[in-house]
Amino acid sequence: MPDKPDRNAIEVVKVSKIFGSGEGQVAALDTVSVSIRENEFFTLLGPSGCGKTTLLRLIAGFDFPTAGEILLYGQDIAPLPPFKRPVNTVFQSYALFPHMTVAENIGFGLEMLGKPKAEIKARVDAMLKLVKMEALSARRTSQISGGQQQRVALARALAPQPKVLLLDEPLSALDYKLRKEMQIELKRLQHETGITFIFVTHDQEEALTMSDRIAVMSSGKILQVGSPRDIYDRPSERFVADFIGESNFLKAEVVGVSGGRATVKLSSGTEIPASLPEGLVPQGKVTIVVRPEHAQLSAANSGASLSGMVENIVYLGTDTHFHLRLADGEPFIVRRQNSRGTGDGIVQGGKVGILIGGDAAQVLKD
Ligand SMILES: Nc1ncnc2c1ncn2[C@@H]1O[C@H](COP(=O)(O)OP(=O)(O)OP(=O)(O)O)[C@@H](O)[C@H]1O
Ligand SMILES: [Mg+2]
Numbered sequence: 001m002p003d004k005p006d007r008n009a010i011e012v013v014k015v016s017k018i019f020g021s022g023e024g025q026v027a028a029l030d031t032v033s034v035s036i037r038e039n040e041f042f043t044l045l046g047p048s049g050c051g052k053t054t055l056l057r058l059i060a061g062f063d064f065p066t067a068g069e070i071l072l073y074g075q076d077i078a079p080l081p082p083f084k085r086p087v088n089t090v091f092q093s094y095a096l097f098p099h100m101t102v103a104e105n106i107g108f109g110l111e112m113l114g115k116p117k118a119e120i121k122a123r124v125d126a127m128l129k130l131v132k133m134e135a136l137s138a139r140r141t142s143q144i145s146g147g148q149q150q151r152v153a154l155a156r157a158l159a160p161q162p163k164v165l166l167l168d169e170p171l172s173a174l175d176y177k178l179r180k181e182m183q184i185e186l187k188r189l190q191h192e193t194g195i196t197f198i199f200v201t202h203d204q205e206e207a208l209t210m211s212d213r214i215a216v217m218s219s220g221k222i223l224q225v226g227s228p229r230d231i232y233d234r235p236s237e238r239f240v241a242d243f244i245g246e247s248n249f250l251k252a253e254v255v256g257v258s259g260g261r262a263t264v265k266l267s268s269g270t271e272i273p274a275s276l277p278e279g280l281v282p283q284g285k286v287t288i289v290v291r292p293e294h295a296q297l298s299a300a301n302s303g304a305s306l307s308g309m310v311e312n313i314v315y316l317g318t319d320t321h322f323h324l325r326l327a328d329g330e331p332f333i334v335r336r337q338n339s340r341g342t343g344d345g346i347v348q349g350g351k352v353g354i355l356i357g358g359d360a361a362q363v364l365k366d
Contacts, residue, residue: 009196010036015068028054030220045207046217052200088162092169094153098142106155127155147178164196236277237365241289248290267328274361292335294360304353
């Protein structure tokens with residue numbers, strides 16, 4: 001990954017957006033603050049209705065915040081109408097003009113800006129090349145495939161050279177294979193143009209593979225912002241851990257905190273170390289999370305953090321999932337990569353030890 005300069009392209013400062021009034025009032029965004037760096041591939045990830053599109057619309061200027069402000073390179077952009085913001089949007093529906101050719105669609109924004117003909121042609125040619133659509137430039141957009149329409153929509157949004165590109169679930173209409181190809185394509189485009197991308201998805205895998213940083217949203221709030229690895233390895237609360245990847249949640253009690261880490265006592269009585277969300281000094285009863293591939297199994301009980309009974313073994317070729325039941329009745333899953341061999345004596349109905357290593361557990365805020 002190239003070094004990203006540490007300059008903020010967009011700062012969202014305590015932004016709220018309330019729709020409606022009285023009983024029917026909806027807080028689509030509730031005091032959201034987040035900074036997005038220049039040249040960053042930044043993703044808003046969250047379930048349907050959590051406020052992702054609302055936040056994009058406020059940045060684009062299609063709607064106004066009820067409270068708070070949005071800064072672009074340090075300047076409040078509230079007075080700027082959408083077309084004067086150096087921000088462009090790729091909508092989920094593409095919204096191409098079907099009666100226009102590929103080239104006309106790409107040049108449309110530049111025409112609206114009143115750019116000279118020669119400049120428009122040069123930009124359109126460059127964009128056609130960028131999205132590899134030169135051969136289809138004279139085709140009407142009603143006569144090209146979904147993936148090709150997607151590329152035209154991208155080229156059209158990139159043509160006026162915005163500083164920030166907003167992408168609202170741009171890949172959700174594509175089939176799996178095309179979607180995978182377009183993910184790589186989008187990363188390449190972002191890399192080549194150096195434009196800041198704010199990408200919306202509710203697909204956690206897409207978010208993990210594409211983003212420099214991810215903001216996880218729920219019910220109008222941003223719960224956590226971090227690199228894909230931060231978010232996956234160090235979720236700060238249960239919603240984040242649950243929404244991204246598979247998780248084991250364990251009840252535990254804090255017995256000590258030092259140097260930004262805690263020692264917690266599990267239901268088995270065993271004490272293990274656990275990392276902490278930033279700024280949290282936990283006390284008393286807490287929930288910890290352990291990812292299924294971060295725990296190990298042992299046929300013997302001795303030295304294990306917990307013991308469990310094997311309820312189910314699911315062999316998946318590349319790895320095996322062990323569904324366990326702990327002594328306190330809670331479920332626990334261990335995922336293990338397979339190697340070639342004849343097994344290890346772990347059988348359905350058998351007892352096993354579960355090892356939770358020094359950097360496998362994380363304390364949650366809630
Ligand atoms: N114009 C509007 N009037 C009233 N409520 C609205 C309006 N636009 C959005 N909402 C509500 O605000 C909340 C957030 O909507 P938003 O479209 O931002 O969600 P989203 O995260 O983009 O969801 P999805 O993944 O389904 O696209 C929802 O509860 C939605 O019903
Ligand atoms: Mg949406």
